[in-house]
Amino acid sequence: MSSHVEENYLKAIYKLTERNKDGAYTNDIAYELNIKPATVTEAIKKLSEKGLIHYEKYKAVTLTELGKQIAIKTIRKHRLWEVFLVEKLGFKWDEIHPMAEELEHIGFEELTERLAQFLGNPEFDPHGDPIPDRDGNFAKTKSIKLTGVLLNGTAVMTGVENHSTSFLQHLDKIGIKLGISITVKEIVDFDKSMLISVNGEKEVYLSQEIASNILCK
Amino acid sequence: MSSHVEENYLKAIYKLTERNKDGAYTNDIAYELNIKPATVTEAIKKLSEKGLIHYEKYKAVTLTELGKQIAIKTIRKHRLWEVFLVEKLGFKWDEIHPMAEELEHIGFEELTERLAQFLGNPEFDPHGDPIPDRDGNFAKTKSIKLTGVLLNGTAVMTGVENHSTSFLQHLDKIGIKLGISITVKEIVDFDKSMLISVNGEKEVYLSQEIASNILCK
DNA sequence: AAATATTTTTAGGTAAACCTAAAAATTAAA
DNA sequence: TTTAATTTTTAGGTTTACCTAAAAATATTT
Numbered sequence: 303m304s305s306h307v308e309e310n311y312l313k314a315i316y317k318l319t320e321r322n323k324d325g326a327y328t329n330d331i332a333y334e335l336n337i338k339p340a341t342v343t344e345a346i347k348k349l350s351e352k353g354l355i356h357y358e359k360y361k362a363v364t365l366t367e368l369g370k371q372i373a374i375k376t377i378r379k380h381r382l383w384e385v386f387l388v389e390k391l392g393f394k395w396d397e398i399h400p401m402a403e404e405l406e407h408i409g410f411e412e413l414t415e416r417l418a419q420f421l422g423n424p425e426f427d428p429h430g431d432p433i434p435d436r437d438g439n440f441a442k443t444k445s446i447k448l449t450g451v452l453l454n455g456t457a458v459m460t461g462v463e464n465h466s467t468s469f470l471q472h473l474d475k476i477g478i479k480l481g482i483s484i485t486v487k488e489i490v491d492f493d494k495s496m497l498i499s500v501n502g503e504k505e506v507y508l509s510q511e512i513a514s515n516i517l518c519k
Numbered sequence: 520m521s522s523h524v525e526e527n528y529l530k531a532i533y534k535l536t537e538r539n540k541d542g543a544y545t546n547d548i549a550y551e552l553n554i555k556p557a558t559v560t561e562a563i564k565k566l567s568e569k570g571l572i573h574y575e576k577y578k579a580v581t582l583t584e585l586g587k588q589i590a591i592k593t594i595r596k597h598r599l600w601e602v603f604l605v606e607k608l609g610f611k612w613d614e615i616h617p618m619a620e621e622l623e624h625i626g627f628e629e630l631t632e633r634l635a636q637f638l639g640n641p642e643f644d645p646h647g648d649p650i651p652d653r654d655g656n657f658a659k660t661k662s663i664k665l666t667g668v669l670l671n672g673t674a675v676m677t678g679v680e681n682h683s684t685s686f687l688q689h690l691d692k693i694g695i696k697l698g699i700s701i702t703v704k705e706i707v708d709f710d711k712s713m714l715i716s717v718n719g720e721k722e723v724y725l726s727q728e729i730a731s732n733i734l735c736k
Numbered sequence: 737a738a739a740t741a742t743t744t745t746t747a748g749g750t751a752a753a754c755c756t757a758a759a760a761a762t763t764a765a766a
Numbered sequence: 767t768t769t770a771a772t773t774t775t776t777a778g779g780t781t782t783a784c785c786t787a788a789a790a791a792t793a794t795t796t
Binding site: 544545546556557559560561576577 | 742743744745746747
Binding site for chain 4: 520557558561565577
């Protein structure tokens with residue numbers, strides 16, 4: 303199994319396991335990777351033989367320590383390249399995902415570490431996601447969803463749960479970016495949409511769907 | 520055929536065609552890519568169907584205009600990343616080839632162009648090879664091999680013909696790098712090895728094999 | 737011009753990573 | 767607790783990019 307493919311499976315399993323402690327289900331992995339479940343079953347067996355995941359037929363899979371390490375290294379590379387693309391090449395946060403998705407598979411430890419150093423060992427990527435250090439440790443961040451902020455409460459925007467172009471561009475348009483402060487002015491009873499003010503100025507309505515993808519502290 | 524594989528074939532054919540005007544032979548392509556001739560024959564047919572090369576059975580192949588464009592773009596990417604690795608990340612010229620060999624296949628036009636701009640649109644890579652511009656034009660460089668420099672002649676080191684780690688490390692050790700001036704002090708009749716002085720100081724003997732891989736003007 | 741050597745192609749095979757369709761196991765509902 | 771629905775796996779198939787061995791074409795020698 304090519305390291306490219308392998309890393310994508312491990313990343314998907316890592317992500318799903320974060321959401322669902324039991325592990326990652328075949329169907330969910332397939333959905334995540336845009337492939338069919340039958341293909342996942344096949345791949346899962348190989349990853350298990352390689353000692354990268356724990357697998358029992360018909361059960362959700364989890365990563366072994368080794369598998370987790372590889373997943374985290376891949377995430378580290380992805381997020382470092384995202385910082386590079388934004389900080390050094392001037393891309394916007396909604397443009398970088400597909401590029402980082404390819405760059406993350408370049409596998410030279412020394413390259414990753416020098417890149418990190420060149421970027422000043424950043425702790426967060428342009429979407430506010432923490433970048434694991436070379437030993438795989440993430441900066442602790444206990445953020446909450448904007449939907450969890452009470453009426454008249456204020457919070458600082460620290461990240462996004464969704465990385466799609468359309469979502470990020472919408473945030474740009476209404477002036478929401480990392481570090482700004484958001485005050486909840488009104489919560490509409492009917493649909494749970496909320497009126498917020500951005501940095502105490504601009505007021506704008508956000509659907510619950512949008513608010514739930516905005517992370518704050 | 521994946522763009523990764525495709526680009527490697529086109530690059531190999533480009534390189535071989537530079538040496539041998541008739542085109543690239545099956546065996547030579549196979550040698551260049553470390554694969555078997557039968558595999559090359561197979562690939563060649565596909566590249567021909569795609570309009571990337573001119574191919575007639577049992578004849579050497581050449582690139583079409585389109586194939587040449589892709590080859591040159593790949594070379595552009597390769598060399599830009601090499602500049603990045605040396606100038607920004609501090610790698611040495613003998614360490615960068617394998618990394619650039621992977622980075623060159625990242626295929627986002629905008630990424631390449633922003634990288635070029637970030638690097639100050641360099642015209643040469645760390646080995647002295649010209650970097651084609653975005654339209655595929657190379658800076659003109661009519662360099663000669665060090666073996667072509669006459670006794671008592673002086674030349675400026677502008678490039679290398681061989682990119683192997685061992686060769687480049689040897690040059691480092693004896694103080695030969697881009698831009699230094701080399702004076703030919705003696706040519707040994709027996710084996711055509713030459714005694715040179717580096718920047719008018721250090722004197723050292725070079726085998727013909729080494730001298731023929733050093734480019735000057 | 738034959739004979740020999742070399743190069744290229746063809747034929748048939750493998751492993752990886754995907755697929756569809758159907759069977760088996762598990763989970764949820766009646 | 768049986769039936770129905772869902773999920774996972776199995777079985778069998780495809781394409782890509784490689785392989786070996788043998789056949790065919792081309793090039794080189796004698």
